[in-house]
Amino acid sequence: MSHLMVENLSKSFGDHLVLDRLSLSVKEGEFVSILGPSGSGKSTIFHLIGGLEIPDSGTFYLNNEKINNKRGMISYMPQSPSLFPWRNILDNVVLGAEIKEKPDYKKAKEMLMRAGLKGYENAYPHELSGGMRQRVAFVRSLLSPQSFICLDEPFSSLDEFTRLDMQKWLLSIWEQERQSVLFVTHNIEEAIFLSDRILVLSTNPATVQSEFKIHFERPRAESLLLTPEFLSLKKEIYLALRGELM
Template structure:
């Protein structure tokens, strides 16, 4: 049987006597944008730690591109909630970091992405000279330029104000439409998940399992006006009540 791009097969994880994840199973196909929603404490960040090899599951397997990656690092590109740019490196040096760690350095591609992100003129600036939204763009460029085949984004816009967050969502979609990388995205925001995703996975309370799954019906490219459409609001209500059952 053909293995999906990412396949999480019945993984479980507990810390001491605290069972966080139990028999969790889902797939992410190549070039798909999948969001994970769940109640607070349902293990969303733990899932990323397991996929990224920082933690190993107590049972179950994680396959990526036909390989078992349980406990193995370096197979995903990861963007955390905060930009995590190195303060002593310029923006250009920061976005090239993922490539450098893999023994390559495509400076021209990085400069092109910096220009697309609206950061032209900041190539040699340092992180403290950028706004929060600009830092997030630089952090995402670093993730996008890294050679790994899947990008895991852990609530990357949660610390931004509402307008900056919307701008970043639209920017992320425009970049993703062009490059079509595989993305697994954790968020607490239902509207964000609906606006960005092909599919939404809803987790149960801990020990978390997949409680529901929704295929987002909206065509691409997506515009900001989608937020005000009746169908969008109906889907928001549907997912809200699904989440409320799990909390």
């Protein structure tokens, strides 16, 4: 497992300051969500951690090693599944491992079975539904050699019920693997249901303006979403976000 530290991160695009001395951490085996409105710099944080962009200032540490401007240090799942259409499902999920080392096809098949995709190993992405393609992308993230996973609004394009099914499935898999996860979303319910902690970003520019620890026991069931405790926390987080948007 891995732990991440981000210290005093700042990033501008031209004259527009997007991130201002932002600091955060993710402990080993922890599921942390970044919650904020569109345009608040959530995805930019991932691009910087992954070495796709260069920060103006600030430092990243993964397992106490400085990783500024280094690529290939994290496993990254973007909003779209980004599967290669000419590779079958099995070959898509081993892609990350293939780049670094010899793929473990036996483990890949086991993970696809746990994802409800047994029998689809030789299918191609266009033959799968949107939810199934998202499961393939997540399995690929789990099979990548990097032990730290960044998930960038992976369920944003799905309808409400498919999205909830995917959240429950993600938790069922994650609770067995317990890899460290940094998850970006703008959906409050999703953040509460999945997370150990939620970091709420301010806007213009973004920094961490609130932190919420989620104390609901795991494993979590769908019934949690309608409990008074869940709804009260949702309101509290909503007000924190609204305070920055007004």
